[in-house]
Amino acid sequence: MSKILPSIDEYIPHLAYDSVIFGFNGEQLKILILEYHNTGLFALPGGFVKRNENLDDAVQRGLKERTGLDKIYLEQFHTFGDISRPNPAVMRTILEANDHKVEEGNWLLDRFISVAYYALINYNNVEPKPDELSDSINWYAIDKLPPLMMDHGKIVEKALETLRNNLEKKLVGMNLLPSKFTMKELQLVYEAVLGEKLRRTTFQRKILGLDILKRHEKLFTGGAHKAPYLYSFKNKEPIEHY
Amino acid sequence: MSKILPSIDEYIPHLAYDSVIFGFNGEQLKILILEYHNTGLFALPGGFVKRNENLDDAVQRGLKERTGLDKIYLEQFHTFGDISRPNPAVMRTILEANDHKVEEGNWLLDRFISVAYYALINYNNVEPKPDELSDSINWYAIDKLPPLMMDHGKIVEKALETLRNNLEKKLVGMNLLPSKFTMKELQLVYEAVLGEKLRRTTFQRKILGLDILKRHEKLFTGGAHKAPYLYSFKNKEPIEHY
DNA sequence: TATTATTGTCTCATTTTGTTACAATAATAC
DNA sequence: GTATTATTGTAACAAAATGAGACAATAATA
Numbered sequence: 001m002s003k004i005l006p007s008i009d010e011y012i013p014h015l016a017y018d019s020v021i022f023g024f025n026g027e028q029l030k031i032l033i034l035e036y037h038n039t040g041l042f043a044l045p046g047g048f049v050k051r052n053e054n055l056d057d058a059v060q061r062g063l064k065e066r067t068g069l070d071k072i073y074l075e076q077f078h079t080f081g082d083i084s085r086p087n088p089a090v091m092r093t094i095l096e097a098n099d100h101k102v103e104e105g106n107w108l109l110d111r112f113i114s115v116a117y118y119a120l121i122n123y124n125n126v127e128p129k130p131d132e133l134s135d136s137i138n139w140y141a142i143d144k145l146p147p148l149m150m151d152h153g154k155i156v157e158k159a160l161e162t163l164r165n166n167l168e169k170k171l172v173g174m175n176l177l178p179s180k181f182t183m184k185e186l187q188l189v190y191e192a193v194l195g196e197k198l199r200r201t202t203f204q205r206k207i208l209g210l211d212i213l214k215r216h217e218k219l220f221t222g223g224a225h226k227a228p229y230l231y232s233f234k235n236k237e238p239i240e241h242y
Numbered sequence: 243m244s245k246i247l248p249s250i251d252e253y254i255p256h257l258a259y260d261s262v263i264f265g266f267n268g269e270q271l272k273i274l275i276l277e278y279h280n281t282g283l284f285a286l287p288g289g290f291v292k293r294n295e296n297l298d299d300a301v302q303r304g305l306k307e308r309t310g311l312d313k314i315y316l317e318q319f320h321t322f323g324d325i326s327r328p329n330p331a332v333m334r335t336i337l338e339a340n341d342h343k344v345e346e347g348n349w350l351l352d353r354f355i356s357v358a359y360y361a362l363i364n365y366n367n368v369e370p371k372p373d374e375l376s377d378s379i380n381w382y383a384i385d386k387l388p389p390l391m392m393d394h395g396k397i398v399e400k401a402l403e404t405l406r407n408n409l410e411k412k413l414v415g416m417n418l419l420p421s422k423f424t425m426k427e428l429q430l431v432y433e434a435v436l437g438e439k440l441r442r443t444t445f446q447r448k449i450l451g452l453d454i455l456k457r458h459e460k461l462f463t464g465g466a467h468k469a470p471y472l473y474s475f476k477n478k479e480p481i482e483h484y
Numbered sequence: 485t486a487t488t489a490t491t492g493t494c495t496c497a498t499t500t501t502g503t504t505a506c507a508a509t510a511a512t513a514c
Numbered sequence: 515g516t517a518t519t520a521t522t523g524t525a526a527c528a529a530a531a532t533g534a535g536a537c538a539a540t541a542a543t544a
Contacts (some may be wrong), residue, residue, distance in 0.1 A: 012256050012353070013255060013256070014254050014255070014256070014257060014354070015256060015257065015355060030497090040542060041538090049323070049355075051323065051353070052325060054323060054324045054325055054326075055321065055322075055324065057324025060479075075489070076320065076321060076453060078318065079289070079297065079318060079357045081294065081297025081298065081323045081357065082296045082297065082298075083294060083296055084296075100396075111254070111293070113254070113257060113291075113297060113357075115321045115323065117357075134540060155250065174524065175518070182491095183491085183492090184490090184491085195406060199532095199533070199534075200496095201492090201493080201533085201534080201535085202533060202534085204492075204493090205493090205532085206531095206532085206539060209531095218541095220541075221541095221542095222541085222542070223489070223490075223541070223542065224487085224488055224489055224490085224542035224543055224544095225489040225491070225540070225541060226489080226490055226491045226492080226540035226542095227488035227490090227541060227542095228490080228491060228492090228541075229491085229492085229493080238490090284491095330538090420540090424522095425522085425523090426521090426522085441501095441502070441503075442522090443502085443503075443504085443523090443524080444501065444502060444503085444526090446522090446523075447501085447524090448500095448501085456506095462510070462511090463510095463511095464510085464511070465510070465511065465520070465521075466510060466511035466512055466518085466519055466520055466521085467510060467511070467520040467521035467522070468508060468509035468510060468511095468520080468522045468523080469508075469511095469517070469522080470521080470522060470523090471510075471512060471523085474518055484491095
């Protein structure tokens with residue numbers, strides 16, 4: 001059972017990252033949360049930085065291991081560096097629940113500074129995979145998160161705040177939707193992120209006014225009503241077949 | 243001459259901070275830049291984080307040592323973590339120019355991840371003090387910076403970008419002006435930060451509309467014209483006597 | 485062919501912003 | 515004193531952006 005722990009020789013001590021991975025299921029904004037074996041502890045997916053690895057690459061690597069997704073839109077939003085934030089007791093609990101013997105002074109029990117990133121991914125492309133210490137990884141709606149360990153609750157809060165503030169600017173980098181989408185779907189994303197309803201006509205006019213969308217064929221869903229157009233972002237190659 | 247180098251026992255390895263300290267002289271935005279002894283190298287003021295010290299506190303401490311200012315408006319804006327960023331040769335040059343013998347493997351020559359902060363301070367309250375390794379610290383206008391070492395040029399760029407994006411929101415935390423100031427002075431700050439001229443009447447209406455200013459007595463400068471009012475930010479105690 | 489739900493667009497009201505104008509000063513020159 | 519000058523505070527109107535509602539144009543179904 002007991003796997004090999006990350007070694008201090010391979011990683012930079014005292015430095016970690018945590019990632020807030022946002023996904024969208026069509027109506028709600030969700031986040032990927034890990035649950036550790038036999039501990040009842042919930043946490044953000046995180047990891048360590050190799051000694052010869054760029055910080056950004058370390059996060060991409062962790063994200064790929066967990067979601068299978070490559071070259072994801074990632075944004076660093078804050079570095080958490082209070083002394084109070086790490087909790088050796090929590091770390092020890094996690095490790096021991098996994099049958100690791102943890103000697104006093106193990107680097108994993110030290111103080112950690114954590115660089116936090118958020119990612120916007122397409123919920124449907126993803127097959128979440130737990131890491132060695134966790135028994136599950138699941139999507140949770142942002143208003144129904146379990147209590148998170150250490151300061152991970154604060155990290156999520158700050159991620160959401162940053163995302164809300166930058167929504168306009170980050171629209172284009174957005175990966176929450178498939179490459180072709182309807183105006184309605186885009187509006188739902190906005191509403192899920194901002195947490196408020198928007199007016200359809202104003203929203204449509206504003207988005208079209210930004211001149212960042214390319215219009216494609218119509219989408220016939222079988223509903224008894226006029227069919228909406230599909231759009232894609234001008235700066236991205238749309239994948240054919242919706 | 244040779245002072246004692248910071249010891250690995252006291253500080254967290256591989257972790258540093260750099261600060262972009264903005265000041266305003268009435269017309270231009272300036273930044274504090276260090277010059278290292280006998281090297282011709284220019285750098286941002288930075289430092290290390292003590293093992294039992296909050297990250298934010300470390301930056302406050304460094305700022306206080308360099309400017310004498312306490313409890314400054316500081317904002318963390320990015321963490322720079324590329325492997326290419328540190329340059330052991332540069333660090334060795336700096337240390338050896340200060341008559342330090344640097345053994346191979348010294349922690350100061352390692353890779354460093356740097357958390358970058360910017361500060362907004364009142365130019366006139368400040369008596370910049372160089373640190374042990376530097377022979378001078380000076381204000382430089384943001385469009386006339388000397389070539390900075392390592393990635394410090396990029397750090398400044400990103401600081402400016404962040405400041406411009408957040409100007410509205412950070413207005414209140416602003417310390418670029420004395421506690422009482424005229425509308426004209428405030429407009430000059432905006433123009434210096436944004437790098438563009440603004441229209442007087444629109445600016446005035448907009449700022450007053452935010453309802454964050456308290457109006458005080460008039461300021462008589464001796465000019466042959468109507469005297470402007472002095473204002474202060476509602477959330478800050480104005481210091482009497484302009 | 486009528487009905488229903490939803491979409492794209494138009495119109496008009498409201499709000500915000502851009503621009504100009506102008507009266508109200510503080511000093512100075514006469 | 516009184517005219518002159520530079521700058522400020524604010525009003526007034528124009529232009530642009532946004533809010534809110536109306537409505538015709540569909541895709542299905544009854």
